[in-house]
Amino acid sequence: MKRACDVEVRPSRQSIASRYAGRTVLAIGAHPDDLEIGIGGTLAKLKSEGANVVMCVASIPKDYDVRRVEAKRGADILGCELKILMDGGPKRIEDVKTCDLVGMLDDLVREYQPAAVLTHSNSDFHNDHLLIYNACLPTQRLAYFDFYSYHPTNCRPVPIAFHPNVYVDISDTIDAKMHAISAHGSQFGGRGLDTEMYREFAHIQGRMIGCTYAEGLDVQRMLLA
Numbered sequence: 001m002k003r004a005c006d007v008e009v010r011p012s013r014q015s016i017a018s019r020y021a022g023r024t025v026l027a028i029g030a031h032p033d034d035l036e037i038g039i040g041g042t043l044a045k046l047k048s049e050g051a052n053v054v055m056c057v058a059s060i061p062k063d064y065d066v067r068r069v070e071a072k073r074g075a076d077i078l079g080c081e082l083k084i085l086m087d088g089g090p091k092r093i094e095d096v097k098t099c100d101l102v103g104m105l106d107d108l109v110r111e112y113q114p115a116a117v118l119t120h121s122n123s124d125f126h127n128d129h130l131l132i133y134n135a136c137l138p139t140q141r142l143a144y145f146d147f148y149s150y151h152p153t154n155c156r157p158v159p160i161a162f163h164p165n166v167y168v169d170i171s172d173t174i175d176a177k178m179h180a181i182s183a184h185g186s187q188f189g190g191r192g193l194d195t196e197m198y199r200e201f202a203h204i205q206g207r208m209i210g211c212t213y214a215e216g217l218d219v220q221r222m223l224l225a
């Protein structure tokens with residue numbers, strides 16, 4: 001006889017892709033590779049099912065030419081449009097005044113009129129990521145879009161207090177995510193870093209919610225009809 005805890009009860013699912021099909025989703029990351037690591041599977045899924053997905057990389061701090069090519073390759077693999085916020089050469093986010101950074105992100109929201117914005121979280125420990133998160137917050141005054149944070153992105157595993165409250169099933173797009181992460185050869189192969197931990201982490205998140213691979217998101221704001 002099965003005990004209650006042995007019964008596999010899968011939660012009902014509503015496709016995130018159907019929510020945003022035919023609409024624009026704006027994903028914002030501080031650096032090249034942040035979006036692929038944090039939500040590469042989600043972005044590929046959104047794009048493949050009809051959303052217009054814009055990957056905005058805020059800055060390229062150094063090795064501009066190499067990292068710009070890698071960012072474009074990563075976006076191409078996921079099928080997304082690439083936008084470099086501070087384009088034209090190497091720049092650091094902290095060199096820009098907060099009011100100017102907010103102004104740039106405001107312009108981005110005005111230009112794309114997104115149905116959803118996904119960005120870093122306030123659980124992150126990288127100061128550039130926190131600067132982007134904090135500069136994204138006030139853009140919510142401009143329009144009524146859904147607003148999500150993704151898991152802190154890092155090159156090596158560290159303990160982080162990030163608690164997703166919604167998960168995207170990326171079982172169909174995990175390979176695209178891994179491929180897009182690998183496009184950033186200067187960060188991984190070039191530094192001897194392992195990318196396989198991102199697959200393992202997606203698998204652990206999937207096991208928490210009853211699918212093979214998942215990405216966790218923190219919903220900051222969402223309108224339900």
Ligand SMILES: [Zn+2]
Binds near residue numbers: 031034
């Ligand atoms: Zn980063």
